[in-house]
Amino acid sequence: MPDTTTQRLLRGKVITLDGPAGSGKSTTARLLAKRLEFEYLDTGATYRAVALLAKRMNVSLDDDRQVDEMLGHFSLHFVAGSDRNRVILNDEDVTADIRTGEIDRLVSPVAAHQGIRRFLAAWQRERAAEGSVVLEGRDTGTVVCPNADVKIYLDASLDTRARRRQLDFQRTGQTVSVEEIKNDIIRRDKADTERAHGPLKPADDAIFVDTSGLTIDEQVEKVYQVCLTRLTGTGANR
Numbered sequence: 436m437p438d439t440t441t442q443r444l445l446r447g448k449v450i451t452l453d454g455p456a457g458s459g460k461s462t463t464a465r466l467l468a469k470r471l472e473f474e475y476l477d478t479g480a481t482y483r484a485v486a487l488l489a490k491r492m493n494v495s496l497d498d499d500r501q502v503d504e505m506l507g508h509f510s511l512h513f514v515a516g517s518d519r520n521r522v523i524l525n526d527e528d529v530t531a532d533i534r535t536g537e538i539d540r541l542v543s544p545v546a547a548h549q550g551i552r553r554f555l556a557a558w559q560r561e562r563a564a565e566g567s568v569v570l571e572g573r574d575t576g577t578v579v580c581p582n583a584d585v586k587i588y589l590d591a592s593l594d595t596r597a598r599r600r601q602l603d604f605q606r607t608g609q610t611v612s613v614e615e616i617k618n619d620i621i622r623r624d625k626a627d628t629e630r631a632h633g634p635l636k637p638a639d640d641a642i643f644v645d646t647s648g649l650t651i652d653e654q655v656e657k658v659y660q661v662c663l664t665r666l667t668g669t670g671a672n673r
């Protein structure tokens with residue numbers, strides 16, 4: 436926990452954490468927010484929740500009227516938990532439902548949909564308005580909060596990313612091969628970097644942190660120090 440002077444300097448600041456799947460951004464963002472005593476906003480979960488809603492409502496993404504009607508039924512909030520934040524969609528806990536292989540596949544076209552992106556970016560911006568928040572997700576530093584105080588871009592090798600994703604699956608009782616995961620990561624990276632609206636790309640002023648070979652504790656420490664240096668000039672990592 437930061438000391439009182441540092442806490443005062445940090446108050447109201449906005450930090451964005453972007454990076455591709457498996458770069459460790461979710462865990463890092465959650466633990467960083469906890470350490471700074473900031474809110475944590477997982478923007479990927481908002482896209483996943485819309486993908487789940489679209490599946491359940493059998494929405495065709497090509498039909499604007501259906502998409503608008505679905506977004507009118509979108510009510511989401513997060514409940515802080517000791518491990519992962521709970522995701523509540525329309526009063527139902529969908530934390531596990533949005534992290535299946537099926538939603539991994541359904542979420543790319545949802546994230547490529549201009550109307551949905553505009554809706555979710557506005558939703559996220561509204562929640563970040565009060566500051567003292569860590570926003571995690573692909574376009575948080577470029578589109579959602581381009582004026583953020585610190586922008587971090589995490590990356591890691593394909594092997595590292597695939598192994599981390601496999602552990603995520605194992606934790607939820609799903610068995611998926613590393614090869615299958617690698618192919619899915621390559622496919623998603625391609626879809627995410629090449630899409631016309633809100634493509635995955637680091638902000639010009641983002642600070643790159645390579646997380647290959649770092650434990651999660653080392654990774655959080657590194658990002659924490661980078662943030663302190665940027666925001667207060669007192670971090671160890673100048």
Ligand code: DC
Nearest residue numbers: 478479480482542543546572573574
């Ligand atoms: O980070 P994640 O795997 O939970 O993200 C789910 C999907 O949503 C992924 O395909 C990227 C997309 N996404 C996005 O386009 N913009 C964001 N700000 C966050 C996630």
